[in-house]
Amino acid sequence: MSATSIHRRSERRRVTERNRGEGRLAFWLVIPSILILTVVIGYPIIQSLVRSLWGDAIGNPSFVGVGNYQRALWGLGAKEFWEATGFTYFIAAVTLILEALLGLAMALLMNRAFRGRGLLRASVLVPWAVPTAVAAVLWKWAFDPSGIVNALLGQEIVWTGSQVPSTVAIIIADTWKTAPFIALLILAGLQVIPEDVYEAAKIDGASAWQRFCFITLPLVKPALLVALLFRLLDALRMYDLPAIMTNGANGTTTMSILVVRSTLSQLKPGYGGALATLTFLFIFITAYFFVRALGVNAVDTGGKPSSGGKR
Incomplete structure (x- = not known):
């Protein structure tokens, strides 16, 4: 194996390691934003989804499953x-x-x-x-x-x-x-x-x-x-x-x-x-x-x- 080939392989290895390091750094920098978005956006979506499975009564709503979706898509509210x-x-x-x-x-x-x-x-x-x-x-x-x-x-x-x-x-x-x-x-x-x-x-x-x-x-x-x-x-x-x-x-x-x-x-x-x-x-x-x-x-x-x- 020539010296040129060894040098090229070593250079590619350094580039790969540098890219991996930058990828790990980017991942940890993005994690806080993902957590914040999960709380700010994900929680209301989950709450809305859960609430949509129950009736409209304020105090003690009854479970209606997909009844509200049926009402909106092809029922009374369609x-x-x-x-x-x-x-x-x-x-x-x-x-x-x-x-x-x-x-x-x-x-x-x-x-x-x-x-x-x-x-x-x-x-x-x-x-x-x-x-x-x-x-x-x-x-x-x-x-x-x-x-x-x-x-x-x-x-x-x-x-x-x-x-x-x-x-x-x-x-x-x-x-x-x-x-x-x-x-x-x-x-x-x-x-x-x-x-x-x-x-x-x-x-x-x-x-x-x-x-x-x-x-x-x-x-x-x-x-x-x-x-x-x-x-x-x-x-x-x-x-x-x-x-x-x-x-x-x-x-x-x-x-x-x-x-x-x-x-x-x-x-x-x-x-x-x-x-x-x-x-x-x-x-x-x-x-x-x-x-x-x-x-x-x-x-x-x-x-x-x-x-x-x-x-």
Whole structure:
């Protein structure tokens, strides 16, 4: 065996030992966070699951097994549950598309070099910095029959009086509130793209549209998909915006509003626990298939490109 081979084996051994040491260190650093998340997130989920197996009586509830789930999925509460689920997924899909388009456009604009770029970035983030409850009240005033929206349109629309105008109002308010969040994450992805790549494409004669389609979009895809995943989870848990603007009236009840209404307003802790568990399962399954279908990969895997769908 030559000295070169011995040296290479020794170097590989040192690299392997160093990687193992870093892996053990990372494991022990993550353990406290896992324990905290288990207590903060896991305990309420388990409590909700256990409570969902019992009746709605406050003092001495009786064991009903999966009766509350049957009631929500195909029983007396099925119509209300599936309407809330359908509205939640519709709002999530529409706002996700609008926010992705607006967020990408804002990120591309903020990534350009021009005077006043810092002021533009700060102003774009203002809607995201406003608390959702405050934004909901502001938009509720704006969509009032005598509010600024009707004044600008020259109409007398009762925005919260029926389902379609209420849905439009909620979509506009949510898009205004959270599109800057997606823009911020996409901007972070744009800023790590080397400028040399664009210069080489220009030399090769690529147009601006070709550079956008074949350079910008593929390289910004990881940041975009992670932003969409976060927004999808947030949209499926939507509560405060429609609760304040419409109080869930006229077919604008989301799954979270239904959970709160059943648990607190109607004093049905068992049924509310079942609804909360179903909401969690729906969101978890949706996020899982979103990741599997689009290949979201927020971790660099040694320079290997991530593949969409199956691996």
